[in-house]
Amino acid sequence: MTRPSDRYLPFIGVLALVFFWYLGWAMRVVDPVLLPPPHAAAIALWKGLNGGKLYADFGFTIWRTIASILIACVIAIPLGIVLGASERLYRSVEFIIDFFRSTPASAMFPLFLVIFGVGDRTKIYVAAFGAGLVILFNVAYGVMNARKTRILAAQIMGASRWRVMMDVVLMESMPQTFVGLRNGISLALVIVVVAEMFLGSVNGIGHRVFEAQQMFDMPDMYAAIFAAGALGYGLNFLFLIFEKSFVHWSGK
Amino acid sequence: MNAPLPVTDTAAPQRVRQLPGPADKPPAHITVRGLYKNFNGSVIYENFDLDIPRGKFVSVFGPNGCGKSTLINLISGLIPIDGGEILFDGKTLAETRIGYVFQNYREALFPWMTAFANIEYALKLRHVPKPEAQERVRKLVAHLGVQIDLTLFPYQMSGGQQQLVSIMRALVVEPEVLFLDEPFSALDYEMTLFMREQLQRIFEETGTTMVLVSHDLEEAVYLADYVLLLSRRPARIAEYQMVPVARPRNDATLASPDFVELKRHCLEIFQREVRGS
Numbered sequence: 001m002t003r004p005s006d007r008y009l010p011f012i013g014v015l016a017l018v019f020f021w022y023l024g025w026a027m028r029v030v031d032p033v034l035l036p037p038p039h040a041a042a043i044a045l046w047k048g049l050n051g052g053k054l055y056a057d058f059g060f061t062i063w064r065t066i067a068s069i070l071i072a073c074v075i076a077i078p079l080g081i082v083l084g085a086s087e088r089l090y091r092s093v094e095f096i097i098d099f100f101r102s103t104p105a106s107a108m109f110p111l112f113l114v115i116f117g118v119g120d121r122t123k124i125y126v127a128a129f130g131a132g133l134v135i136l137f138n139v140a141y142g143v144m145n146a147r148k149t150r151i152l153a154a155q156i157m158g159a160s161r162w163r164v165m166m167d168v169v170l171m172e173s174m175p176q177t178f179v180g181l182r183n184g185i186s187l188a189l190v191i192v193v194v195a196e197m198f199l200g201s202v203n204g205i206g207h208r209v210f211e212a213q214q215m216f217d218m219p220d221m222y223a224a225i226f227a228a229g230a231l232g233y234g235l236n237f238l239f240l241i242f243e244k245s246f247v248h249w250s251g252k
Numbered sequence: 253m254n255a256p257l258p259v260t261d262t263a264a265p266q267r268v269r270q271l272p273g274p275a276d277k278p279p280a281h282i283t284v285r286g287l288y289k290n291f292n293g294s295v296i297y298e299n300f301d302l303d304i305p306r307g308k309f310v311s312v313f314g315p316n317g318c319g320k321s322t323l324i325n326l327i328s329g330l331i332p333i334d335g336g337e338i339l340f341d342g343k344t345l346a347e348t349r350i351g352y353v354f355q356n357y358r359e360a361l362f363p364w365m366t367a368f369a370n371i372e373y374a375l376k377l378r379h380v381p382k383p384e385a386q387e388r389v390r391k392l393v394a395h396l397g398v399q400i401d402l403t404l405f406p407y408q409m410s411g412g413q414q415q416l417v418s419i420m421r422a423l424v425v426e427p428e429v430l431f432l433d434e435p436f437s438a439l440d441y442e443m444t445l446f447m448r449e450q451l452q453r454i455f456e457e458t459g460t461t462m463v464l465v466s467h468d469l470e471e472a473v474y475l476a477d478y479v480l481l482l483s484r485r486p487a488r489i490a491e492y493q494m495v496p497v498a499r500p501r502n503d504a505t506l507a508s509p510d511f512v513e514l515k516r517h518c519l520e521i522f523q524r525e526v527r528g529s
Contacts, residue, residue, distance in 0.1 A: 147359045148359075149354055149356055149359035149360050150359060150360065150362065152330055152354075153352070153354060153360045153361075154377070155330075156328060156329070156330065156350065156351075156352045157373070157374045157377050157421075157425070158349075158377045158378060159377050163377065167362075167373075168362070171362065171364045174364070247364075248364075248405070249363035249364050249405060249407055252363065252407035
């Protein structure tokens, strides 16, 4: 049973978090230097995003994430289609894909540093590497699991192999492809933020969190963390809306 | 239309018609000769001959796993044959326009297209220019008197509506033969009855040669001009039974003595084949 007031339920958790944060701060559970009150973090977030450094850092992280996703898509989607179209081909490289998909992308940082040096390229490429494998895997599976009946239906109507691929198999793989894209974006953001902390970055949200912590500017650090959270949540949310309208038939 | 019913000769249960075509020999549309098919070493069809008459409705019925669906899948090219020859008016499959309606309409229609676009797509594959294609879809819809909102996507429709769209997609190219593989078995009973009427009307309107696979004997007999009864595998023609009952058929048909007797006769052959005696 749902009541009209039920749509306010998600706010209860938020309010509870703020309440316990205040409680912890007032009771000095943690050193107040390490745990500033929520309003201090909120003010820092507001100031940071309104012409402060955080605003610029926010932009850098978004640009790196999007750049890495674009690179990942350009490589992984066509490759995934080719691999998915031939199950034997996919089986022959499946282990490699699964292996590197399971490898924490942060373990690849040193390698990419050696190859591409310190700079934007390294961060973007590592993120593209991680996201690309996730997208590749999902696209290939989407293509492989295309409904046999739909392919037969198109064939019996006289569709050539090429037409079946373009009109049926690709459309069939869309829902799974979008799952891959959404997961890929989440992963790319994680990798970019970590890379911004440790790969000699001078900007980006990861750098902002790290620098604020180094300078003991705790409100700023919490502000940057929330900015990162909002970015991740926002990207996922936007993508879900896009997905719902684009692959409207998914799951039906 | 009231040909005498065949008398079942109980004294000779082994009697099996050797002729590939039905008894009254109307002109053949599809000729199957020496068909051979095996699945993983198990022979489904061997030296199988069959004639399907032009402009008639043939129902295929037989024991489970005898290869009813396989038969129309072989004829329509969904499954490759291992031997023999299948011709449509002497032409090969590649030279013939056929339509096929799948049992699983959910997985046969394209959910990313509206119902209208689904039907139109069959014409697009035949390189019919878009304005003409749309016109032909509209004409077919009007001709069949279908009352469905075709701007909906398949998943927004009922099962029966989806299957009706499937049938229209198969019909829009004006196929020479329409194959239907248990098209109503995923529908509830009420919808099945409604769809039978729709299909009967479509058959009468278009006069297309139709081959229906059914697991429901009543449905098979009700719709058919001929019921093709198959034996257990390797499948033989156990009986190619004419159904000389006037159309349009309706609820009264189901209760008429002729129909009841025909159905009983088919059931008898079916049971004989199931027992495999």
